[in-house]
Amino acid sequence: MKIKVKMIGPLIYEAGFSEKELELEKSITASQLLSLVKIQERRPKIITRNGKAIALDEELEDGDRIAISPIYSGG
Amino acid sequence: MNGWTGNFLRINLSTKSVKKESFTEKFAKTWIGGRGFALKILWDELKPEIDALDPENKLVIALGPIAGIPAPNTGKTVVAAKSPLTGGYGDGNLGTRVTVELRKAGYDAMIIEGKADSPIYLNIVNDKVEILPANEIWGKGTYDTMDWLYKKYGKAAGILTIGQGGENKVLYAVIRSMEGRSGGRPGIGAVMGSKNLKAIVVKGTKDIPMADPAGMKELGAGDLKKVGEIDKKTGWSIQGTTGVLSWCNEVAALPVRNMRKTSHPDAWKIDGERLNNARVATYGCPNCTMRCGITIHDHEGRESELDYENIGMLGSNLEIFDLPQVGSLNYLCDDYGLDTISAGGVLGFYADAIDRGSVEGDFKFGDAERAKELLRMTAYREGVGDFLAGGTMRMAQKIGRNSMDYAMHVKGLEISAYNCKFIPGMALAFATSPIGAHHKESWVIMFEITQTSRESYGREKAQKVIELQRIRGGIFEFIVACRFPWIELGWDLQHYADYFNKITGMKWTLDDFFKVSDRIYALMKFFWVREFPNWDRTRDYPPKVWFDPSNADKEGPIAGKILEWDKFEELLDSFYEIRGWDKRGIPTKKTALRLGLAKEAAKVEKYTKLD
Numbered sequence A: 001m002k003i004k005v006k007m008i009g010p011l012i013y014e015a016g017f018s019e020k021e022l023e024l025e026k027s028i029t030a031s032q033l034l035s036l037v038k039i040q041e042r043r044p045k046i047i048t049r050n051g052k053a054i055a056l057d058e059e060l061e062d063g064d065r066i067a068i069s070p071i072y073s074g075g
Numbered sequence B: 001m002n003g004w005t006g007n008f009l010r011i012n013l014s015t016k017s018v019k020k021e022s023f024t025e026k027f028a029k030t031w032i033g034g035r036g037f038a039l040k041i042l043w044d045e046l047k048p049e050i051d052a053l054d055p056e057n058k059l060v061i062a063l064g065p066i067a068g069i070p071a072p073n074t075g076k077t078v079v080a081a082k083s084p085l086t087g088g089y090g091d092g093n094l095g096t097r098v099t100v101e102l103r104k105a106g107y108d109a110m111i112i113e114g115k116a117d118s119p120i121y122l123n124i125v126n127d128k129v130e131i132l133p134a135n136e137i138w139g140k141g142t143y144d145t146m147d148w149l150y151k152k153y154g155k156a157a158g159i160l161t162i163g164q165g166g167e168n169k170v171l172y173a174v175i176r177s178m179e180g181r182s183g184g185r186p187g188i189g190a191v192m193g194s195k196n197l198k199a200i201v202v203k204g205t206k207d208i209p210m211a212d213p214a215g216m217k218e219l220g221a222g223d224l225k226k227v228g229e230i231d232k233k234t235g236w237s238i239q240g241t242t243g244v245l246s247w248c249n250e251v252a253a254l255p256v257r258n259m260r261k262t263s264h265p266d267a268w269k270i271d272g273e274r275l276n277n278a279r280v281a282t283y284g285c286p287n288c289t290m291r292c293g294i295t296i297h298d299h300e301g302r303e304s305e306l307d308y309e310n311i312g313m314l315g316s317n318l319e320i321f322d323l324p325q326v327g328s329l330n331y332l333c334d335d336y337g338l339d340t341i342s343a344g345g346v347l348g349f350y351a352d353a354i355d356r357g358s359v360e361g362d363f364k365f366g367d368a369e370r371a372k373e374l375l376r377m378t379a380y381r382e383g384v385g386d387f388l389a390g391g392t393m394r395m396a397q398k399i400g401r402n403s404m405d406y407a408m409h410v411k412g413l414e415i416s417a418y419n420c421k422f423i424p425g426m427a428l429a430f431a432t433s434p435i436g437a438h439h440k441e442s443w444v445i446m447f448e449i450t451q452t453s454r455e456s457y458g459r460e461k462a463q464k465v466i467e468l469q470r471i472r473g474g475i476f477e478f479i480v481a482c483r484f485p486w487i488e489l490g491w492d493l494q495h496y497a498d499y500f501n502k503i504t505g506m507k508w509t510l511d512d513f514f515k516v517s518d519r520i521y522a523l524m525k526f527f528w529v530r531e532f533p534n535w536d537r538t539r540d541y542p543p544k545v546w547f548d549p550s551n552a553d554k555e556g557p558i559a560g561k562i563l564e565w566d567k568f569e570e571l572l573d574s575f576y577e578i579r580g581w582d583k584r585g586i587p588t589k590k591t592a593l594r595l596g597l598a599k600e601a602a603k604v605e606k607y608t609k610l611d
Helices: A011-015 A030-036 B025-031 B035-045 B098-104 B142-153 B188-194 B213-234 B236-250 B272-277 B308-314 B323-336 B340-355 B368-380 B384-388 B391-399 B424-432 B445-451 B459-480 B484-488 B494-504 B510-531 B565-579 B589-594 B598-604
Strands: A002-007 A019-023 A045-049 A065-070 B007-012 B017-022 B059-062 B076-082 B089-095 B109-113 B120-125 B128-133 B158-161 B175-177 B181-183 B197-203 B281-283 B293-297 B303-306
Touching (some): A002 A011, A030 A045, A045 B445, B007 B128, B025 B510, B035 B059, B035 B076, B035 B109, B035 B510, B059 B188, B076 B098, B076 B181, B076 B459, B089 B510, B175 B188, B213 B236, B213 B484, B236 B272, B236 B308, B272 B293, B293 B323, B303 B323, B308 B323, B323 B340, B340 B368, B384 B391, B424 B445, B424 B565, B445 B459, B459 B494, B459 B510, B459 B565, B510 B589
Parallel strands (some): A002 A065, B007 B109
Antiparallel strands (some): B007 B017, B059 B076, B076 B089, B089 B181, B120 B128, B158 B197, B175 B181, B281 B293
């Protein structure tokens, strides 16, 4: 299955990419994705799938667009 | 009085009188400083229903007990007056060396009254105040004005200035400092201009009275270093606030085309990554180790400092996806001394009204060159610029034809860069912001989208909006400090109570602070009610277009969804109920008494009966 991953703000520099498509042999959870893209687990972050928030234990699906963002308090 | 200098500086520009006035410990502990001081002074001293640009209005520049002390992000100053844009209480805060210098000069606030006969500026050195002619800088932009003053007084001086926007009383003119900082969205720069006051220069050499100066020095220096280290580790300041743009684009919250749309495929062209790649330099406020002021070369090659709000409102909201061009619009706003958020809102509304055929004009979304010309005309009130200088609400009143439905403001202040057509809690935050639609009071959007159901209008959202107002619009506005270390770097709120206690010798908890926050929010509402005695809840409503099913997104995460009136009313009821306000959105007598506002309640009852 294929998913698109978008990093936001400083996470771009931590993961080493801004946006990319990942091809996966089997379905993984959001938490497993974080390890895959090398984002520290302890760091506070929020994950959205197709614009909607998801929990760490949710399974990702083929065609998903996942955005991973640090926590902000505004502009 | 440890923690406070105990003095106000009062300058009357009509009579040229200068007075140093002391205030009581009770006053200090009731209102703390910053927004609390400014509000109470304006409430006590202004006659209701005066024209905000009349000499009777007063400009208050107020600091807090931790302002200017070397500790994390304490370089901020509050500027306040009755707002010419909204007619209600107006304030803003900005990072400036004035914070440090005015405190060292021996003052916790400055009150400027009356109007000078001709353009002047003030030079304050401790107890000495000079009122000097401003002929050589009147008519200049803020960059040239700052340069002129730097040459005369040095870069270490604290300086506040206005541009042509403030001089010509554009209703959303701001006060500027340190070349990249602005404050006072609701036209506080226009109030300064109405007094013929071009600039304020301050230098101070006194010690700030503190209960434990050595302890505070050690604690503050250590914490400044720690905050800087956390910033480095997390990389927050690589993009500063501008990572928010990509996130808003992902979750359908970006302002696009006068907030008609919530995302755009070209948004990446103006995002934080592009900004960081184009970075020329980085700037920050005094006492800051997580500097967020990123400059780029604009389309004309000038250095322009951008953050998320500027890019959202002058970029995506106008469908201008060219970063140097957005930089140019931002530079012009900064030089003329116009609020970038309101300017983006005004131009977006103008393009939308033309597009809908409600008004004739030659401005279209995406036209950066015409936008530049319109900003110039606005700053000088030339031609159509005079119309644009009145702000979105007045423009809609003039245009008519249901244009108020898509005039993106609350209480007259343009909505900042979050499109809430389907974000009920953030729409509530804008609706109940005490100066009109500003994000600084309660940025609930990220909590709402990630920790709650976006569809919900549940009481927990009203509760969270209030919780954030107490911290952001309360604590950070009255002790006066920047909020960024708190959420962005996870710097515990308790630190600020620790600084406060070290400085004042008091033993306050965060709950003590929250009570002051609630007192301030209640009095801000009383201020509005006194100005608009027929107050009702409709003044707290967001724009109608956010409730119009025909405006729902056609695709994306919120396709077919839009705010619902009945449910929003219930959410507003929850907010009022938790705050102890009546269904009109006015604090009840019981609430006023609980917050120590008996005298203020009696005063407001001359205008409207309290429940």
